[in-house]
Amino acid sequence: MQQIINFILRNKTTLLYLFLLTLGMAMSIKSHSYHQSRFLNSANWLSGSIYKTQSDITGYFGLREENDRLVEENTRLKKLLYNSADLTVAGAATDSFPYQVIPARIIKNSYALRNNYITLNKGTTNGVKQDMGVVTSMGVLGIVEYTTDRFSAVQSLLNTRSNINAKIKNTNNFGSLTWNTDRYDVVQLEDIPRIVPLNIGDTIVTGAMSSIFPENIPIGTIQRIDLENSDSFYEIDVALFNDMTNLKNVYIISNRNSEEIRLLEEKINDDQ
Numbered sequence: 001m002q003q004i005i006n007f008i009l010r011n012k013t014t015l016l017y018l019f020l021l022t023l024g025m026a027m028s029i030k031s032h033s034y035h036q037s038r039f040l041n042s043a044n045w046l047s048g049s050i051y052k053t054q055s056d057i058t059g060y061f062g063l064r065e066e067n068d069r070l071v072e073e074n075t076r077l078k079k080l081l082y083n084s085a086d087l088t089v090a091g092a093a094t095d096s097f098p099y100q101v102i103p104a105r106i107i108k109n110s111y112a113l114r115n116n117y118i119t120l121n122k123g124t125t126n127g128v129k130q131d132m133g134v135v136t137s138m139g140v141l142g143i144v145e146y147t148t149d150r151f152s153a154v155q156s157l158l159n160t161r162s163n164i165n166a167k168i169k170n171t172n173n174f175g176s177l178t179w180n181t182d183r184y185d186v187v188q189l190e191d192i193p194r195i196v197p198l199n200i201g202d203t204i205v206t207g208a209m210s211s212i213f214p215e216n217i218p219i220g221t222i223q224r225i226d227l228e229n230s231d232s233f234y235e236i237d238v239a240l241f242n243d244m245t246n247l248k249n250v251y252i253i254s255n256r257n258s259e260e261i262r263l264l265e266e267k268i269n270d271d272q
Helices: 002-010 012-031 033-061 063-082 258-271
Strands: 099-109 115-120 133-135 140-147 152-159 164-168 174-178 186-190 203-206 218-226 235-240 249-255
Touching: 063 099, 063 249, 115 140, 115 249, 186 218, 249 258
Parallel strands: none
Antiparallel strands: 099 115, 099 249, 115 152, 133 140, 133 249, 140 152, 164 174, 164 203, 174 186, 186 235, 203 218, 218 235
């Protein structure tokens, strides 16, 4: 208490000046509408700036939570989309659909090698297995090749061993999607006969000749078409929808029927 009294005595002149200044400003603001308006505007600006800063900070730390909610919602919507043919079955539960979707996040991505791989933060404990398809919100990314308990490695489209069934959208003209290593944003579509009508800008999607991906998942658009007179098939460059250098959230597609289909195909191959 004595220290407070001593502080007031030492600074009585300054404190008196501040008191009179505050009193004078308050009386001036109260008696003049212009000053009052300016004061209120300044106070509103200050409080608004404080609230905005507080909101920005809170929003920044809430981005992860909001992002997780969006991923969860996208997972649910993709599950319905990939099983659209089964939605007409009366009373069908979503857990009984052939295609299930597992959200994951990329923790490592390569795109400058001949055989590129993408590491995900989900593994066998999350239900991830070899030969599951991987997509983003933009389109096809690759196929799971290796798994551990908590992680998985995806064979990227940018891999010389990659070979994915693809077709021209709204047609039944199928081919094989490969990569010639020239560019990280362009892949090649092979085995499309020269009699098929094509145009620059046509959309390429997944075909129905594979148990890995559902049909009609976007891949890219035709960027270049080349056909020599002696060739029976087009040379087609496809510009990818995915930016392979900037990837984060992905969706792993599990086909409940893939093992049964694989066993059936093995029996057919054994008989040939």
